[in-house]
Amino acid sequence: MFKMSSYHLDHLQYLETEAIHVMREVAAEFERPALLFSGGKDSICLLRLAEKAFRPSDLPMPFLNVETGHEFPELLEFRDRRAKELGAKLIVRTVDEAFKKGIAHPTPGQVSRNQLQIPVLLAAIEEFQFDCAIGGARRDEEKARAKERFFSFRDSFGQWDPKNQRPEIWNLYNAKLNPGENMRVFPLSNWTEMDVWEYIKKEKLEVPNIYFSHERECFRRGGQWIPIPPPHGDSSKPDPYAGARPKPNEPVKKLVVRVRTIADMISTGMIESPADSVEDIIAEVAAARVTERGTRADDKASEAAMEDRKKAGYF
Amino acid sequence: MSHSQHPIELLRFNTCGSVDDGKSTLIGRLLYDSKNLMEDQIEALERSADITGGGMINLANLTDGLRAEREQGITIDVAYRYFATPKRKFIVADTPGHVQYTRNMVTGASTANLSIVLVDARQGVIEQTRRHTFIAALLGIPHLVIAVNKMDLVEWKEERYQEIRDEIEAFLPKLGAFRDVKFIPMSALDGDNVVDLSKKTPWYDGPSLLSHLETVHIASDRNLNAFRFPVQWVNRPNNPTDQKLHDFRGLSGQIASGIVRKGQEVVVLPAGIKTKVADIWTYDGSLDEAFCPQSVTLCLEHDIDISRGDMLVGVDSLPGRSSELSGRVCWMHARPLSPGKKYFLKHATQTVQAIVTKLDSRINMTTLEADPDPAALGINDIGGIRLKTAKPVIFDGYTTNHLTGAFILIEQGTNATVAAGMLTAPTEAAKPEYSDFAI
Numbered sequence: 203m204f205k206m207s208s209y210h211l212d213h214l215q216y217l218e219t220e221a222i223h224v225m226r227e228v229a230a231e232f233e234r235p236a237l238l239f240s241g242g243k244d245s246i247c248l249l250r251l252a253e254k255a256f257r258p259s260d261l262p263m264p265f266l267n268v269e270t271g272h273e274f275p276e277l278l279e280f281r282d283r284r285a286k287e288l289g290a291k292l293i294v295r296t297v298d299e300a301f302k303k304g305i306a307h308p309t310p311g312q313v314s315r316n317q318l319q320i321p322v323l324l325a326a327i328e329e330f331q332f333d334c335a336i337g338g339a340r341r342d343e344e345k346a347r348a349k350e351r352f353f354s355f356r357d358s359f360g361q362w363d364p365k366n367q368r369p370e371i372w373n374l375y376n377a378k379l380n381p382g383e384n385m386r387v388f389p390l391s392n393w394t395e396m397d398v399w400e401y402i403k404k405e406k407l408e409v410p411n412i413y414f415s416h417e418r419e420c421f422r423r424g425g426q427w428i429p430i431p432p433p434h435g436d437s438s439k440p441d442p443y444a445g446a447r448p449k450p451n452e453p454v455k456k457l458v459v460r461v462r463t464i465a466d467m468i469s470t471g472m473i474e475s476p477a478d479s480v481e482d483i484i485a486e487v488a489a490a491r492v493t494e495r496g497t498r499a500d501d502k503a504s505e506a507a508m509e510d511r512k513k514a515g516y517f
Numbered sequence: 518m519s520h521s522q523h524p525i526e527l528l529r530f531n532t533c534g535s536v537d538d539g540k541s542t543l544i545g546r547l548l549y550d551s552k553n554l555m556e557d558q559i560e561a562l563e564r565s566a567d568i569t570g571g572g573m574i575n576l577a578n579l580t581d582g583l584r585a586e587r588e589q590g591i592t593i594d595v596a597y598r599y600f601a602t603p604k605r606k607f608i609v610a611d612t613p614g615h616v617q618y619t620r621n622m623v624t625g626a627s628t629a630n631l632s633i634v635l636v637d638a639r640q641g642v643i644e645q646t647r648r649h650t651f652i653a654a655l656l657g658i659p660h661l662v663i664a665v666n667k668m669d670l671v672e673w674k675e676e677r678y679q680e681i682r683d684e685i686e687a688f689l690p691k692l693g694a695f696r697d698v699k700f701i702p703m704s705a706l707d708g709d710n711v712v713d714l715s716k717k718t719p720w721y722d723g724p725s726l727l728s729h730l731e732t733v734h735i736a737s738d739r740n741l742n743a744f745r746f747p748v749q750w751v752n753r754p755n756n757p758t759d760q761k762l763h764d765f766r767g768l769s770g771q772i773a774s775g776i777v778r779k780g781q782e783v784v785v786l787p788a789g790i791k792t793k794v795a796d797i798w799t800y801d802g803s804l805d806e807a808f809c810p811q812s813v814t815l816c817l818e819h820d821i822d823i824s825r826g827d828m829l830v831g832v833d834s835l836p837g838r839s840s841e842l843s844g845r846v847c848w849m850h851a852r853p854l855s856p857g858k859k860y861f862l863k864h865a866t867q868t869v870q871a872i873v874t875k876l877d878s879r880i881n882m883t884t885l886e887a888d889p890d891p892a893a894l895g896i897n898d899i900g901g902i903r904l905k906t907a908k909p910v911i912f913d914g915y916t917t918n919h920l921t922g923a924f925i926l927i928e929q930g931t932n933a934t935v936a937a938g939m940l941t942a943p944t945e946a947a948k949p950e951y952s953d954f955a956i
Contacts, residue, residue: 209741209776209808212524213606222812223771226750230825230866254800255769255812258762259754289758342599349596369624369849371937373771374863374925378932392608394599492557
């Protein structure tokens with residue numbers, strides 16, 4: 203006889219089966235889906251879930267990434283390698299290209315290109331006629347994200363309307379679209395930062411080495427340790443990191459640091475940490491006294507920073 | 518802390534009540550007192566308190582995330598929160614009580630194990646209380662908590678608590694089967710009986726809210742009865758990762774109920790063909806058996822033409838098969854339900870066209886009685902309807918199987934989700950016309 207207790211899913215198994223179900227709905231319901239893969243820890247989990255949802259078949263969607271041009275080189279190397287290992291097509295669109303094409307324009311006085319990812323993402327969706335983009339966003343990250351659906355409808359301008367979301371009942375996702383509209387789908391909606399790390403541990407997933415403790419030169423700005431950008435090589439061109447280099451009054455220090463969450467080099471605060479294994483990171487997350495996005499400069503712009511960006515088409 | 522060596526159970530619950538019953542404050546209090554808030558969240562609370570709250574921390578600001586909500590002081594959509602104690606992990610759907618947002622409560626509550634209905638001790642039971650309790654029962658949520666809140670404003674009088682309890686207990690039997698119902702007197706604002714038991718209620722001998730959430734028995738909430746497997750995606754590799762799998766043909770999906778074993782006989786519906794499970798394939802290796810709600814890929818002994826929307830079921834208890842359905846719906850759209858209009862009906866993994874042929878009844882939310890033959894169903898109305906579908910649907914009654922008994926209606930053209938529906942049990946089981954697979 204079978205014991206009842208063996209028919210039990212723990213919380214990670216529950217979150218996993220829910221996410222696999224969501225991914226298969228995407229493959230079944232959309233014509234041209236894409237998966238947003240940055241090389242960050244959340245999208246690393248998405249890749250494993252995609253393998254679990256679709257193997258032994260090929261992954262039925264390409265990967266898409268929007269580069270600000272300020273990325274950690276370690277992240278780009280990891281992203282390219284993982285896409286290759288999984289046999290997936292990787293599409294990269296950059297803010298720099300968008301400047302040349304006139305899709306986006308530099309914002310005077312604003313060195314961060316975080317906002318500029320929005321038009322580039324929307325242009326890529328249009329270019330490839332994607333009707334759905336799977337993202338690794340989680341509801342526990344931020345207050346506006348806490349109100350997002352698994353299947354988040356975007357109008358033909360890519361906008362999110364929080365007051366007019368489709369009710370999402372049981373596991374019945376309404377994937378219907380009219381031409382030009384698209385869907386953002388978030389299989390990790392119910393995952394927390396801790397769940398992500400526990401899953402990385404359980405599945406023995408590789409993560410970029412910048413998540414682990416290392417020595418790095420940083421400077422102090424806005425109460426955060428910001429990494430020193432790479433040197434400006436070609437002096438015939440404008441410095442892409444102009445404004446993101448330490449000013450004389452900003453102290454520079456070599457520290458033992460790691461990233462907790464990754465945006466690009468300009469928007470990511472490094473945390474001082476000796477954690478050099480997934481186990482150490484889990485212990486650190488468990489003991490953390492600030493939220494994950496507490497180290498994200500892009501969220502500190504205002505109380506409603508994320509709400510405003512999502513309405514404009516941010517993922 | 519929240520990580521641990523032993524498996525941790527996940528409890529999903531939702532909160533509902535009227536505007537100003539203190540739902541958001543209650544969730545804020547649960548997070549704050551169970552030490553699930555971070556310093557930057559507390560700082561943000563203190564910052565907003567200094568500006569708008571006259572120095573008082575407003576715990577509701579934790580969940581009222583959108584600017585539009587802070588301006589209007591109400592929760593306009595379902596907000597999800599996550600917290601953990603050493604005993605369990607929790608997913609909270611904070612569902613608003615404002616009268617026009619009942620659809621959001623249905624959204625938040627449909628996946629919950631437990632519902633907390635808040636009652637303001639000063640106001641007592643109002644129409645919203647009945648409506649929310651009724652919806653929780655309609656959705657088949659197994660566990661109910663009635664949080665009698667703001668007890669501090671009625672001087673912690675046991676008589677007031679008992680009055681409210683009596684009134685709710687009087688209408689509960691009409692609503693059907695909750696597995697358990699717990700009444701808890703509390704003050705979310707001050708934290709009495711939320712995480713810790715209060716000294717102000719010596720007459721109350723039950724648990725605090727958190728301790729109830731940590732211990733309520735949810736292991737038997739899952740449906741391990743009749744096997745149901747809606748085919749979600751046909752897995753047929755062109756270029757398999759393992760060359761040995763070039764003939765691989767799998768049916769991917771999430772088990773909606775029951776248990777499946779390798780070698781077991783199953784019936785493919787609607788075709789009515791009997792075959793055997795040759796393999797339960799997963800990325801992590803083959804399984805001998807799998808159970809609800811695991812996501813797996815089933816390989817069958819025979820190569821049968823099967824596509825998304827078909828269902829594999831156990832041979833011992835067959836579901837219904839019909840293109841004439843009846844059930845109850847919660848109407849979610851400002852444009853009323855009109856008989857004769859075509860909608861898309863999404864049920865399990867299948868979407869078919871459907872016409873509403875008749876409105877049977879509309880629930881009167883004051884009496885909780887069904888009024889027959891209504892002219893229409895408007896937004897937030899609940900009523901009985903009949904449907905005719907363009908092709909037969911394989912289904913169970915919602916009360917026996919939530920996932921094969923539920924549907925949504927989608928308006929054609931706008932693609933709005935206009936209704937959440939729960940099917941009445943089939944009058945007879947599907948009769949497969951032919952039995953064993955024969956070549």
